[in-house]
Every structure is written in C-alpha cells, then in structure tokens.
Amino acid sequence: MISKEELKELAITRLKKYLFPDFTNKLTWFVVTVGGAVILTPTAFKQIFYNWLVDTFNLNYGVYSTFAELDSSNSDYILGFSLIALALLHNVANRYFIYKAGDIAELEAEKSQEADRKLFDRFLTEFPSNSRSLTLLKEHDFGNSYHDNNTDEIDNFVDTWNTAETEFLDEGLEAARKELYEKLHTFIYKLSQSSGYIGNGPMLSAVPNAYRGEWEWPDFVDTRINELNKLGTECYGLHQQFITLGRRKLKC
Structure with a gap:
C-alpha cells in the first residue's frame, strides 16, 4: 500500500521532470542556440551575414541580386523567441513520451511480478x-x-x-x-x-x-x-x- 507521503514525493518528482526538462536532446540545443543568436546578434552583423549570402549566390549563379537594408525591428525578436519556445515544447514532448513509455514498462513489470507472486505463494503452499x-x-x-x-x-x-x-x-x-x-x-x-x-x-x-x-x-x-x-x-x-x-x- 502506497502512503500519502510516497504519493506526494512521486508527484513532486514527476512535476520537476516536466517543468524543468533536461537539455539532452541535440535538436533542442541547436534550435535554442539559433533562436538565441537571432535575438542577441546586432542588426549590423546580421546585415553583413545576409550580404555575404547574397554575394555568394551571385558569384555562383551569375545573377545579380541585392538585399534590402535591415532596420531594427521586433520581427527578429519574435522569430528568436518562437524558435526557443518551439525547442522547449519539443523537449517537453520528448521527455513526456519517454516517461510515458517508462510508466508502461513499469506497469508491465508490476503485472509480471504479481503473477510470479501468486505462483510463488502456490509453491509455498504445496x-x-x-x-x-x-x-x-x-x-x-x-x-x-x-x-x-x-x-x-x-x-x-x-x-x-x-x-x-x-x-x-x-x-x-x-x-x-x-x-x-x-x-x-x-x-x-x-x-x-x-x-x-x-x-x-x-x-x-x-x-x-x-x-x-x-x-x-x-x-x-x-x-x-x-x-x-x-x-x-x-x-x-x-x-x-x-x-x-x-x-x-x-x-x-
């Protein structure tokens, strides 16, 4: 029989796992890094990077294109925070499915143990x-x-x-x-x-x-x-x- 204290401790442990997921997933780290870079990188550096991409395209394909001047706006911040939020949601979903699979495995193990316990009781009786x-x-x-x-x-x-x-x-x-x-x-x-x-x-x-x-x-x-x-x-x-x-x- 599980006591109230044990149930409380189990609930707290599970809550911590869901609210504070670990960043072991490489995809999560990558997307968070990109989002942070988008937020923290100054507009001037982004202009230089984008111009480098356009120049590389022009050099390889012989088509002359230009890139509009970048102004400081909220769009970059929205994009960056969106990437971070998506990465966090992905990580939480990933951990949820892992824990759910663990719960299923634990339930199956409990059923197997219960079947063995009944058989063992029979042995002790006979x-x-x-x-x-x-x-x-x-x-x-x-x-x-x-x-x-x-x-x-x-x-x-x-x-x-x-x-x-x-x-x-x-x-x-x-x-x-x-x-x-x-x-x-x-x-x-x-x-x-x-x-x-x-x-x-x-x-x-x-x-x-x-x-x-x-x-x-x-x-x-x-x-x-x-x-x-x-x-x-x-x-x-x-x-x-x-x-x-x-x-x-x-x-x-």
Whole structure:
C-alpha cells in the first residue's frame, strides 16, 4: 500500500521532470542556440551575414541580386523567441513520451511480478519448508527405512511443476525453479528405482531385503545409500535457496 507521503514525493518528482526538462536532446540545443543568436546578434552583423549570402549566390549563379537594408525591428525578436519556445515544447514532448513509455514498462513489470507472486505463494503452499518431504531431504539417512507418504510433496512437485503455467516470468526465479525441478526429478527417480516396500506395510527401504539388518553391506548398497543422501542434501539446499530468492525478488 502506497502512503500519502510516497504519493506526494512521486508527484513532486514527476512535476520537476516536466517543468524543468533536461537539455539532452541535440535538436533542442541547436534550435535554442539559433533562436538565441537571432535575438542577441546586432542588426549590423546580421546585415553583413545576409550580404555575404547574397554575394555568394551571385558569384555562383551569375545573377545579380541585392538585399534590402535591415532596420531594427521586433520581427527578429519574435522569430528568436518562437524558435526557443518551439525547442522547449519539443523537449517537453520528448521527455513526456519517454516517461510515458517508462510508466508502461513499469506497469508491465508490476503485472509480471504479481503473477510470479501468486505462483510463488502456490509453491509455498504445496511444498513448504516444514513439509514431510523437506524433513526427509534434510534429515533422513537412506540406510534406514522411511514412510511412503514422506515423498508426497516431492511427487506432486515433479508431477505438476513442469508446465507453462508453472513457469516464472522472472528469469532468475525460473532458472532456480528449473534447477530445483531437475534435481528433484533425478532424486525421486533414483529413489523409486532403489527402494522397495518392507512386507505389506507402508514403510520403504533402499536396502535390499537380503542385506537389511546386516552389519556390513556390499559396496553397491553403500554407493546407493551415499548417492541418495547426497542428492537429498542437494535438493534441500536448492529448495531453500529458491525460497530465499523468491522472497527477495517478490518482497514476500
């Protein structure tokens, strides 16, 4: 919510920009310079300049022409001030269109951020840091058994978060989401390949039945467990990084 003070400061800033435009436009500088020269140049110097132009024309085209004597009048001042006024109007119009384009870009950015914020809120609802799946990734040693519902949030994320509707418009957020998705997809695929139910219950284990309860496992079992533990830790880290990035970018 924007406060009254912020609105007032924004209005003053915009007013300054329109009332005191900067002279960065080369055309504006040129026209103002010409207008100032017309106003400030004495009539005698203008007579010399105009006669030089007429003489140059006569020399090149073989036609003899003359230029009437100049008298001090208000016409030069009207012309000079008109040029300056036109230059100022041009500069103001130029700055207006620049600021208008900036306003449009800012509005589009706000809409994009709002869409990303809604999608990020959905992610936090479906896959929060206190979910069973995050606890599994963070704390579980896959040398031990685990409940089959402990991967529900991971399964849902892998099943539903790889569509056009779940892509973030912010490039940084989308890159982080995609990295998290790919890592979790790899993890859950390897976990499903390595695990089996213990009896008829809901518990799963990555240790084959033949070696469960043994003091020492074959090398392939140790390799499997170490790989799952490492992947789980990496997934947890990426999940937390994604949440931190989203909160920083979306201010939520």
